[in-house]
Amino acid sequence: MWSNGGEPHCLVIGEVAQAHDGSLGLAHAFIDAIAAAGADAVKFQTHIAAEESTPGEPWRVRFSCQDATRYDYWKRMEFTEPQWQGLKEHAEARRLRFLSSPFSVAAVDLLSRVGVAAWKVASGEVGDPAVFERMVATGLPLLISTGLSPLAEIDAAVAFAESRGRSVAVLQCTTAYPCPPEQVGLNLLPFFRDRYGCRVGLSDHSGTIYPGLAAATLGADLIEVHVTLSREMFGPDVSASLTTDDLRQLVAGVRFIEAMRAGPVDKDAMAQEVAPLRGLFTKSVVAGVDLPAGAVLRASDLLTKKPGTGIPAPRLVELVGRSLRRPLVADTLISEDDLEP
Numbered sequence: 001m002w003s004n005g006g007e008p009h010c011l012v013i014g015e016v017a018q019a020h021d022g023s024l025g026l027a028h029a030f031i032d033a034i035a036a037a038g039a040d041a042v043k044f045q046t047h048i049a050a051e052e053s054t055p056g057e058p059w060r061v062r063f064s065c066q067d068a069t070r071y072d073y074w075k076r077m078e079f080t081e082p083q084w085q086g087l088k089e090h091a092e093a094r095r096l097r098f099l100s101s102p103f104s105v106a107a108v109d110l111l112s113r114v115g116v117a118a119w120k121v122a123s124g125e126v127g128d129p130a131v132f133e134r135m136v137a138t139g140l141p142l143l144i145s146t147g148l149s150p151l152a153e154i155d156a157a158v159a160f161a162e163s164r165g166r167s168v169a170v171l172q173c174t175t176a177y178p179c180p181p182e183q184v185g186l187n188l189l190p191f192f193r194d195r196y197g198c199r200v201g202l203s204d205h206s207g208t209i210y211p212g213l214a215a216a217t218l219g220a221d222l223i224e225v226h227v228t229l230s231r232e233m234f235g236p237d238v239s240a241s242l243t244t245d246d247l248r249q250l251v252a253g254v255r256f257i258e259a260m261r262a263g264p265v266d267k268d269a270m271a272q273e274v275a276p277l278r279g280l281f282t283k284s285v286v287a288g289v290d291l292p293a294g295a296v297l298r299a300s301d302l303l304t305k306k307p308g309t310g311i312p313a314p315r316l317v318e319l320v321g322r323s324l325r326r327p328l329v330a331d332t333l334i335s336e337d338d339l340e341p
Contacts, residue, residue: 009255014247016042019227036244047078048104057071081113081114085114101122108134123145147174177236180206184206201223228242280308283313284306284310285302285311285315286330288301294323307333322339324338
């Protein structure tokens with residue numbers, strides 16, 4: 001779950017959520033697009049309307065003209081178990097880890113049969129013991145979003161999962177779509193790592209690549225971002241999503257940051273490695289004016305200029321007071337052979 005080719009690295013998750021708008025074909029298209037962008041995992045949401053919602057569930061934001069109620073919307077988002085199986089197989093064929101957040105016990109059971117790499121615990125499900133404990137019971141790792149949870153609820157969830165021997169990652173998440181920069185909460189990544197001693201990550205809703213890059217710099221173990229195929233697509237999460245081009249840039253940036261963080265640079269070893277370049281970039285002591293043989297060098301007679309293949313510039317003061325063995329014209333690099341012992 002946490003490595004790529006044997007090397008640990010930051011897991012980048014492309015979140016489809018409901019961006020497929022109930023279209024199985026579009027869901028498959030998202031898998032291809034997220035794989036092509038270089039992400040590590042694709043994540044969906046598994047909704048079974050009758051198991052998670054009542055007909056009277058209010059809209060968070062009324063965005064759909066074709067669905068009379070939010071229950072109707074969840075119903076339209078449903079896929080059958082064989083369809084979920086097909087999505088999982090497609091994801092794995094594209095070398096993506098397959099994830100989906102369950103929103104009911106029935107959804108946990110369905111996804112258990114289909115097979116997921118880990119459980120992404122949605123913010124609203126952290127406080128639902130029936131759903132959360134069902135996920136814990138499967139033995140799979142848990143990626144816990146914290147967008148709606150106070151610390152006490154997060155503490156309890158992590159403690160319960162770890163008491164059952166489960167691997168846990170805690171994701172800083174702010175339930176705002178899109179999330180403004182001052183609410184991203186990057187400060188909570190080291191806080192969660194210290195508090196729980198576990199992997200940490202960022203579930204970002206800003207609609208930009210900046211929080212993900214910053215999280216990678218702070219050593220995040222995973223970054224989750226919503227994905228859209230176009231800013232002009234329909235859906236409630238488009239404004240909080242990255243385009244697939246954005247996702248590609250995020251992945252490239254995260255990998256670049258990982259390479260930078262791979263180990264401390266030894267300045268002496270680096271200087272030794274680039275020693276052949278010193279002559280091109282450093283300076284040598286040169287005659288500033290035409291000088292006759294026997295001249296006693298004064299500071300005003302000397303300059304430092306490129307290339308750095310002669311007496312190094314820092315030694316200029318050592319040459320003051322020494323005598324020339326031969327005449328030199330201006331701009332000639334001075335060597336030890338030009339000087340009296």
